Amino acid sequence: SQQGEEDPQALSIQEGENATMNCSYKTSINNLQWYRQNSGRGLVHLILIRSNEREKHSGRLRVTLDTSKKSSSLLITASRAADTASYFCATDANDYKLSFGAGTTVTVRA
Amino acid sequence: DAGVTQSPTHLIKTRGQQVTLRCSPKSGHDTVSWYQQALGQGPQFIFQYYEEEERQRGNFPDRFSGHQFPNYSSELNVNALLLGDSALYLCASSALAGMSGNTIYFGEGSWLTVV
Numbered sequence: 550s551q552q553g554e555e556d557p558q559a560l561s562i563q564e565g566e567n568a569t570m571n572c573s574y575k576t577s578i579n580n581l582q583w584y585r586q587n588s589g590r591g592l593v594h595l596i597l598i599r600s601n602e603r604e605k606h607s608g609r610l611r612v613t614l615d616t617s618k619k620s621s622s623l624l625i626t627a628s629r630a631a632d633t634a635s636y637f638c639a640t641d642a643n644d645y646k647l648s649f650g651a652g653t654t655v656t657v658r659a
Numbered sequence: 660d661a662g663v664t665q666s667p668t669h670l671i672k673t674r675g676q677q678v679t680l681r682c683s684p685k686s687g688h689d690t691v692s693w694y695q696q697a698l699g700q701g702p703q704f705i706f707q708y709y710e711e712e713e714r715q716r717g718n719f720p721d722r723f724s725g726h727q728f729p730n731y732s733s734e735l736n737v738n739a740l741l742l743g744d745s746a747l748y749l750c751a752s753s754a755l756a757g758m759s760g761n762t763i764y765f766g767e768g769s770w771l772t773v774v
Contacts, residue, residue: 553701579760580760582762582763589747589770590767590768591663591665591749591765591766591768592702592751593765594762594763594764594765597760637701637702639702639763641760644715645707645714645715646692646704646715646717647692647694647702647704647751648704649701649702649703650701651699651700651701652701
């Protein structure tokens with residue numbers, strides 16, 4: 550079973566627009582990590598946010614975490630064609646593994 | 660600094676055969692985990708190796724086995740292949756015995772097709 554669930558399943562935006570995707574999870578976590586996956590390729594690590602943190606930034610990426618609601622969001626600002634990919638949230642519940650959702654597929658139109 | 664490397668990148672096997680996939684962790688990392696990602700799904704945890712021992716296992720049958728070598732590299736073996744084993748197999752590595760809170764890095768994966 551998968552711990553995290555991303556919403557929406559798919560997102561299509563115009564280049565230059567912002568993209569927001571959400572992740573909900575079920576159990577208590579130590580941290581949450583966001584990954585990007587280009588078609589058929591491996592996972593690229595984007596951001597790790599710990600359970601005692603509420604917001605983190607990395608370049609054009611902004612991640613928030615609300616442990617009371619068991620949810621996280623990933624915002625990509627000023628999107629580019631190269632941001633076209635699937636995005637996954639993965640939760641770490643201190644049990645030696647990451648639990649992934651099914652991902653959000655983002656398409657950035659030129 | 661090389662990241663996580665996996666081989667082979669693609670392979671095709673016949674039902675009933677056996678397959679071995681290989682992984683070298685990122686430099687400085689001592690913990691290796693394996694994940695299976697079916698098409699259109701998120702990765703599913705298979706197992707984790709630390710100090711050459713399987714430390715944690717996901718909901719996968721005994722047909723899936725692994726090994727970690729003294730240099731921290733790892734192998735994933737799958738016996739008696741089924742069509743449903745067709746997937747992208749991802750290796751992930753982390754440092755400090757895989758302690759929670761450490762960034763986990765993934766390789767490019769090995770695409771396995773069972774026919």
